Amino acid sequence: MAVPERVKSKMKELVLSGVNKPKKTPGHKTKSHVVMAKEGEKYKLIRFGQQGVVGAGKKPKTKAEKMRRRLYYERHNAQDPNPSKLSARYWSNVTKWAVILCLAASQVTT
Numbered sequence: 491m492a493v494p495e496r497v498k499s500k501m502k503e504l505v506l507s508g509v510n511k512p513k514k515t516p517g518h519k520t521k522s523h524v525v526m527a528k529e530g531e532k533y534k535l536i537r538f539g540q541q542g543v544v545g546a547g548k549k550p551k552t553k554a555e556k557m558r559r560r561l562y563y564e565r566h567n568a569q570d571p572n573p574s575k576l577s578a579r580y581w582s583n584v585t586k587w588a589v590i591l592c593l594a595a596s597q598v599t600t
Contacts, residue, residue: 497533501526510575512585516541523585530573539586542570562587571582 493501493509504524506513517522517535522539550556566579573580 496531498524500535504535512581523581525581527575527581532576534576536576536578536581538582544586559587 492576497509501509504513504526506524506526509528510527512523515521515524518524519539521537522541522542522543524537526534527534527536550559566582573583575581
């Protein structure tokens with residue numbers, strides 16, 4: 491099914507490259523990223539991430555970075571095995587925190 495016109499116009503307005511592709515928004519006053527999420531036939535514009543805050547890094551090394559990651563996961567229930575793509579929690583986890591999960595998945599397939 492084709493993307494609805496209202497979704498296309500909003501994506502063009504925000505200069506998004508596609509559906510389910512997050513983009514940084516340095517000009518937004520509070521949120522650091524935006525994504526037009528699609529799950530099934532539903533579309534939703536999601537803004538997520540606190541402006542100016544960096545995650546714990548791709549591979550947390552210091553005790554403080556590891557603590558930030560652990561507290562993030564506790565605070566946001568990020569270990570949920572089936573989060574909805576229509577939630578800010580899902581995109582924040584994928585974009586800012588879960589690089590380690592991507593590395594682990596690539597190691598399993600090789």
